[in-house]
Amino acid sequence: MINKDLSVEFLGVHFENPFCLSSSPVGNCYDMCKKAYDTGWGGVVFKTIGPKHFLIDEVSPRFDALTKEGTPFVGFKNMEQIAEHPLEENLADVKRLKEEYPNKVLIASIMGTNEEDWTELARLVEEAGADMIEMNLSCPQMTSHAMGSDVGSNPDLCRKYCAAVKRGSKLPMIAKMTPNIMDMVPVAKACLEGGADGISCINTIKSVVNVDLDRKIGLPIINGKSSISGYSGKAVKPVALRFIQQLRMGEGLHDLAISGIGGIETWEDAAEFILLGATTLQVTTAIMQYGYRVVEDMKNGLMHYMEEQGVDRLQDLVGLANANIIPAEELDRDYIVYPEINYDVCINCGRCYVSCYDGAHQAMEWDKENRKVRCNKEKCVGCHLCALVCPVKAISKGEVVLKPGRPGNPADKKV
Amino acid sequence: MTKKYAEEIEQAYTVITVMEEAQRCLLCHDAPCSESCPAGTDPGKFIRSVRFRNFKGAAETIRENNALGGICARVCPTERYCQKACSRCGIDRPIDIGGIQRFVTDFEARANMHILRKGEAIGKKIAVVGSGPSGLQAAASLLQMGYEVDIYDKNAKAGGYLRYGIPQYRLPNEVVDKEIEHIAELGAQFKLGVTVGKDVTMDELKAKYDAVLLAIGFSAPKVLPMFEGSEIVETAVSFLARVKESKGEVELPQNIVVIGGGDVAMDVVTTLKVLGVKNVTDVVYEEFHEFLASKKELRGAQELGVTIIDGYIPAEFADHTVTFKHRHIDSVLKIKTDKVILAVGQKAEAENLGVELVKNEVTFDGYKTPDAKVFVTGDIAHGDKTVVYAVRKGKEAAAAIHESLGGNK
Ligand SMILES: Cc1cc2nc3c(=O)[nH]c(=O)nc-3n(C[C@H](O)[C@H](O)[C@H](O)COP(=O)(O)OP(=O)(O)OC[C@H]3O[C@@H](n4cnc5c(N)ncnc54)[C@H](O)[C@@H]3O)c2cc1C
Ligand SMILES: Cc1cc2nc3c(=O)[nH]c(=O)nc-3n(C[C@H](O)[C@H](O)[C@H](O)COP(=O)(O)O)c2cc1C
Ligand code: SF4
Numbered sequence: 001m002i003n004k005d006l007s008v009e010f011l012g013v014h015f016e017n018p019f020c021l022s023s024s025p026v027g028n029c030y031d032m033c034k035k036a037y038d039t040g041w042g043g044v045v046f047k048t049i050g051p052k053h054f055l056i057d058e059v060s061p062r063f064d065a066l067t068k069e070g071t072p073f074v075g076f077k078n079m080e081q082i083a084e085h086p087l088e089e090n091l092a093d094v095k096r097l098k099e100e101y102p103n104k105v106l107i108a109s110i111m112g113t114n115e116e117d118w119t120e121l122a123r124l125v126e127e128a129g130a131d132m133i134e135m136n137l138s139c140p141q142m143t144s145h146a147m148g149s150d151v152g153s154n155p156d157l158c159r160k161y162c163a164a165v166k167r168g169s170k171l172p173m174i175a176k177m178t179p180n181i182m183d184m185v186p187v188a189k190a191c192l193e194g195g196a197d198g199i200s201c202i203n204t205i206k207s208v209v210n211v212d213l214d215r216k217i218g219l220p221i222i223n224g225k226s227s228i229s230g231y232s233g234k235a236v237k238p239v240a241l242r243f244i245q246q247l248r249m250g251e252g253l254h255d256l257a258i259s260g261i262g263g264i265e266t267w268e269d270a271a272e273f274i275l276l277g278a279t280t281l282q283v284t285t286a287i288m289q290y291g292y293r294v295v296e297d298m299k300n301g302l303m304h305y306m307e308e309q310g311v312d313r314l315q316d317l318v319g320l321a322n323a324n325i326i327p328a329e330e331l332d333r334d335y336i337v338y339p340e341i342n343y344d345v346c347i348n349c350g351r352c353y354v355s356c357y358d359g360a361h362q363a364m365e366w367d368k369e370n371r372k373v374r375c376n377k378e379k380c381v382g383c384h385l386c387a388l389v390c391p392v393k394a395i396s397k398g399e400v401v402l403k404p405g406r407p408g409n410p411a412d413k414k415v
Numbered sequence: 416m417t418k419k420y421a422e423e424i425e426q427a428y429t430v431i432t433v434m435e436e437a438q439r440c441l442l443c444h445d446a447p448c449s450e451s452c453p454a455g456t457d458p459g460k461f462i463r464s465v466r467f468r469n470f471k472g473a474a475e476t477i478r479e480n481n482a483l484g485g486i487c488a489r490v491c492p493t494e495r496y497c498q499k500a501c502s503r504c505g506i507d508r509p510i511d512i513g514g515i516q517r518f519v520t521d522f523e524a525r526a527n528m529h530i531l532r533k534g535e536a537i538g539k540k541i542a543v544v545g546s547g548p549s550g551l552q553a554a555a556s557l558l559q560m561g562y563e564v565d566i567y568d569k570n571a572k573a574g575g576y577l578r579y580g581i582p583q584y585r586l587p588n589e590v591v592d593k594e595i596e597h598i599a600e601l602g603a604q605f606k607l608g609v610t611v612g613k614d615v616t617m618d619e620l621k622a623k624y625d626a627v628l629l630a631i632g633f634s635a636p637k638v639l640p641m642f643e644g645s646e647i648v649e650t651a652v653s654f655l656a657r658v659k660e661s662k663g664e665v666e667l668p669q670n671i672v673v674i675g676g677g678d679v680a681m682d683v684v685t686t687l688k689v690l691g692v693k694n695v696t697d698v699v700y701e702e703f704h705e706f707l708a709s710k711k712e713l714r715g716a717q718e719l720g721v722t723i724i725d726g727y728i729p730a731e732f733a734d735h736t737v738t739f740k741h742r743h744i745d746s747v748l749k750i751k752t753d754k755v756i757l758a759v760g761q762k763a764e765a766e767n768l769g770v771e772l773v774k775n776e777v778t779f780d781g782y783k784t785p786d787a788k789v790f791v792t793g794d795i796a797h798g799d800k801t802v803v804y805a806v807r808k809g810k811e812a813a814a815a816i817h818e819s820l821g822g823n824k
Contacts, residue, residue: 001475001530002475070435070438071438266467266468266469267467267468267469268468290442291444293463296464297467297468297469298467298469300464300471300472301464301467301469301472304471391431392431393431
């Protein structure tokens with residue numbers, strides 16, 4: 001079995017591997033975190049701890065899932081707020097976990113309603129032994145507008161609360177961002193100004209996932225009604241990656257310390273977050289669906305990936321893809337790459353023909369008698385929709401041709 | 416014709432189709448498939464790795480648990496082991512565990528992975544007699560523990576029935592070669608063309624090695640007395656070996672009678688049909704309701720047009736004609752034929768090896784013989800006579816040797 005060092009340093013804290021539970025029910029109590037550590041997770045972001053005076057009162061049921069064909073969770077919707085357990089119990093769990101697992105990382109997620117709350121919670125979790133603090137500025141379904149994503153979309157409040165946390169504790173601190181916003185950079189910058197050391201990104205996306213067609217109510221139904229609330233899981237990965245990329249591209253933020261969150265399920269997802277600049281990774285939905293064991297293949301697969309890449313330190317992969325994502329106006333628009341059909345692989349289903357006709361440029365021609373497709377280059381624009389719908393991957397990138405009058409050499413294009 | 420023989424019958428999964436099949440897996444807790452694999456290959460774990468797109472990790476799980484993982488993927492009677500236990504049976508049909516395992520081990524070969532690691536040398540040496548699946552697995556386990564291992568076989572090439580029995584269209588020799596190569600890479604030395612008990616004695620081996628492991632299998636065919644010495648009679652295993660060695664390039668008459676109704680007989684009749692023989696008549700002692708061959712193999716043979724006649728015993732053989740009598744009713748069957756192939760079982764040949772066999776098996780459970788230096792494994796040890804059991808026994812025999820020689824002390 002391959003064995004490579006997956007450890008990373010993140011804001012001065014040593015993680016034996018970058019994989020952490022994100023703050024949610026998967027890290028809700030001592031027993032759960034213990035099992036997660038034992039299964040091989042490098043760290044835990046404990047379920048968000050709120051102030052004593054804020055009473056948590058949850059709905060039932062509180063989840064829903066978007067499905068597609070045979071896939072049970074394309075995305076996942078939840079209506080949970082923050083930790084249901086009493087403050088003292090949470091602090092006792094944090095303390096006990098840190099005593100029993102000194103080498104694993106424990107990050108306390110906190111959320112206050114005003115500056116005093118934030119300062120006091122920060123003080124309490126440091127006292128309990130946490131290694132790091134995560135500020136939850138991003139839960140989209142809080143019952144108070146002084147909490148959650150309403151705060152996280154307001155830079156001034158973020159700056160103020162970050163400073164409040166820093167007054168309460170000297171621990172490294174990351175601020176957790178909401179994706180329910182156009183531009184995350186001003187908020188992240190405000191957090192850094194307030195004293196945050198890094199950013200975690202993203203929390204859940206506001207959503208309505210399904211509607212009951214007979215009762216005409218969104219799901220899940222709570223006494224005949226539902227609410228807009230947070231969406232997570234595989235479906236949100238592209239949104240999370242986009243925000244991380246935008247953060248790293250922000251002025252002065254190219255070295256920003258990021259904990260990546262949103263739809264991580266496989267080692268490939270994990271590697272993508274790392275290549276876009278995340279040093280640590282957090283997971284909830286995949287664990288809710290499959291259990292803590294998913295970390296086994298994430299770790300092992302990532303080790304094999306490092307081996308293939310000839311990399312001995314995981315940290316060397318952080319941010320390697322940032323420079324390869326550029327503004328649309330800077331992309332090379334001088335050439336077309338035509339699809340190439342491998343007829344040995346083609347099973348003559350005609351799916352590329354259908355999609356090219358109805359969704360592209362009518363360039364695939366269908367020989368009805370022989371059930372054979374042919375690409376007419378006169379019409380083809382090189383969009384490669386055909387390759388994406390081909391069920392046997394028979395279509396690849398073929399001939400490269402410069403558009404009329406454009407400079408350059410087709411052989412130099414990195415298609 | 417030979418092309419058909421040389422190509423694997425079962426179609427392999429692609430990356431896309433294997434993900435579809437892996438997605439059918441329920442990812443059971445305490446996976447019953449894993450608990451039912453005799454060799455401990457842990458399908459629950461490797462299917463999960465496939466589901467989470469970690470093909471290399473899946474390959475590690477298979478190879479470390481089962482040094483013949485690519486072979487088992489193809490020849491295991493999974494319907495009797497892992498797939499029988501699969502929870503998905505309660506919904507529709509079990510996961511195609513063998514197929515997924517084949518995808519993963521093929522992937523391993525394509526990625527040129529070398530997963531097994533030689534153990535740190537402990538300065539002890541073991542002789543393994545027989546290079547069938549059990550001897551090979553035992554060698555792999557011992558090498559990983561740091562033993563030196565020499566493997567003796569009377570045949571010119573290693574593999575036992577993997578190479579000389581199971582037909583190419585079910586188990587290509589290239590797959591056998593590849594798995595043996597992995598074991599050779601760990602440092603196994605092959606001494607081929609050497610019959611222990613004849614070319615070298617047990618006493619010589621015992622003097623030279625710290626332990627001797629007998630993995631001799633059932634290497635001799637059984638022959639019914641009335642067929643002895645006839646030129647048109649051949650035994651199943653000699654026929655199958657001849658065809659496989661020549662990659663299907665053999666001359667055969669158009670009218671052949673096969674006697675026997677087990678899986679070996681099914682391999683013979685299927686091979687004959689695949690090679691284009693016109694009339695293949697299989698006469699079987701058992702009646703259909705008590706048939707020994709797996710239903711799948713039987714169906715396969717029937718679909719190829721083999722004539723199967725059940726319930727008859729050969730009574731007389733003269734002049735190219737075999738006379739059969741029914742076991743229960745008054746019925747006589749005479750078949751004139753160009754060739755007779757006998758698939759009536761195989762037996763162990765243990766001359767001068769110093770072990771007592773009753774009905775081709777040792778008389779005790781486990782792997783230690785009364786002679787403290789001698790161990791047994793494979794088909795001659797108690798337990799199922801299948802490749803995957805041979806692997807299990809190989810692992811267990813290696814552990815028994817290790818324990819007898821003082822373990823890690
Ligand atoms: C035609 C056929 C098809 C089969 N199909 C399947 C199948 O699909 N699935 C399945 O699970 N099982 C199948 N089996 C059964 C399976 O092959 C055996 O259970 C398995 O090979 C037993 O392994 P083994 O290591 O004990 O011995 P073997 O594979 O029999 O190997 C024993 C080796 O020992 C060598 N040997 C013997 N005596 C000596 C000596 N004195 N000196 C040196 N070498 C010696 C032999 O040359 C041979 O190479 C099949 C068997 C046959 C014959
Ligand atoms: C049921 C549920 C409860 C959550 N509770 C919290 C929380 O208390 N605090 C927090 O910061 N994020 C919370 N989240 C958001 C997750 O930590 C995470 O940011 C998000 O689910 C995206 O990651 P994923 O796709 O791996 O689930 C919750 C998510 C879910 C699904
Ligand atoms: S028993 Fe079947 S469904 Fe369950 S883990 Fe094994 S292969 Fe998957």
